[in-house]
Amino acid sequence: MxxxxxxxxxxxxxxxxxxxxxxxxxxxxxxxxxxxxxxxxxxxxxxxxxNLSARLLRTRRTGLITLAVPELSLPYFAELADAVIRAADAQDLTVLIEQTSGRRDRELAVLAGARRTLTDGVLFSPLALGPADLDAFAVDFPMVLLGERIFGAPADHVTMNNVAGARAATEHLLGLGRRRIALLGGELTDDAPTSATLRLDGHREALAAAGLDLDPALVVPAAQWHRLEGAQALGAVLDRGVPVDAVFALNDALALGALYALHARGLDVPGQVALIGFDDVEDVRFATPTISSVAPGRDEIARTAVRLLAERIQPSTAQRPFVRIVTEARVLARQSTGEPAEREVTVLPGSTTAALPAR
Missing domain, CATH: 1.10.260.40 (lambda repressor-like DNA-binding domains)
Structure with a gap:
């Protein structure tokens, strides 16, 4: 034709x-x-x-949504994007991916709405913006927040159980008799909440419950939560002779880097040093040994966020009160903490709370 x-x-x-x-x-x-x-x-x-333009004129909707994340090179965000695309497809929505690189100007551009005529709503995981930028989140388009940087914004918010997940991971290591636990990617700071500070809180709670103080020498910062930084940061601690019998890496990319550093120094995992990560990305199942991790409910985060955004897009539900949803998390023990096969050792239930009323 x-x-x-x-x-x-x-x-x-x-x-x-x-x-x-x-x-x-x-x-x-x-x-x-x-x-x-x-x-x-x-x-x-x-x-x-x-014709997308014709559909927009007729329905005022495009069937497109935006997922704005800091960085797709991190396995967690890549797998989250995949889960969001699958969840959106079930809602007959198409996802456009926007990578902000954790830059403040790009994150503010997400909120400015200049490109929002292309999409019906936004799933947004900010990294550079914080509580001081709360007013910028009062936008005039449907939005669902992800992550830990912003609490109290006028938007639905889906996040993971960072504190309880980190506490359970540390409790798992303590249950193995480990007492010199390096916290890889940790930050000793009083700044606004981040994944690092929240997971440090959970780690500190578990130590306190076991009658142990947090040793600052075992809090190991990493400039970025990538494999290379994990290997370098833990390697520097080991090379200084700091006694370590376990590592809690605050994400799985750091855990993979830590495993490399331990292997490079001839340390047996888990015999001499046990290892656990956070995020439960696919790569940890194919490491040698396989790496224990906290599974934060990534697929549930994706399904819930897409559902909330789809509701917010519909005029009939656009004005419902905002909610904050924390997803269920699980600690999955594998070879790096002494399990011959994957075993679920802890389940942390999710929760739903009311947030601000809709505008």
Whole structure:
């Protein structure tokens, strides 16, 4: 067929009205199955593609949402993006990925809304912005927050159980008799909440419950939570002769770097040094030994965030009160903490709380 296929072409082939074609394409529920099948067959045969501009003018929705994350090179965010795309597909939504690189200017651009006419709403995981920027989150488009940097914004918020997950990970190591636990990626700071400070809080709670003080020499900062920084930071501590019998890496990329540093120095894992990470990315199942990790509920985070955003996009539910949802987390023990096969040692339930009322 010459030229672009139109909705009228689809209607002629299916033997229905243009309005019926429009209803099928836009998901109108009250269509007879036989009619829907004829329209879908015509769409497939003719290769019809909806004109996004026309859909926007007609429905004021594009069917597109944005996922804005700091960095896709980190396995957690790559796997989160995959989970969001799958969850969005189930809602008949398409995801555009925006990488902010953790830069303040790019994160403010996400909130400025200049590009928001392209999408119906935003899933946003900020890294550079903090509590002092709270007013910037009062936006006029649907948004769901992810992560730990911003609490109390006028938006739905889906996050993980950082404190309890870190506490349970440390308790697992303490239960193995380990007492010199290096906290890789930790920060001794009173700054605004981050994944690092929240996980440090959980680690400190577990030590205190066991009657142990936090040794600052065992809090090992890492400039970035990547494999290289993990290997270098832990390697420097080991080379200084600091006694270590366990490592709690605050994400799995750091844990993989730590494993490299331990192997390079001939230290047996878990015989001499036990190791646990956080995030439960796919790579830890293929390390030697396999690495124990805290599974923070990544798929649940994706499904919940997409569901909340889809609700916020719909006029009928756009004004419901905001909620904050913390997902269930689990500690999965593997070879790096002495388990021959994966074993779930702790389950941490999620929670839902009311946040600010909708605008």
């Amino acid at each position: 010459a030229g672009a296929v139109t909705m009228a072409d689809v209607a002629r082939r299916a033997g229905v009205s243009i309005k019926t074609v429009s209803n099928v394409i836009n998901g109108y529920p009250h269509i007879r199955p036989a009619t829907r099948a004829k329209v879908e067959e015509a769409v497939e045969t003719l290769g019809y593609r909806m």
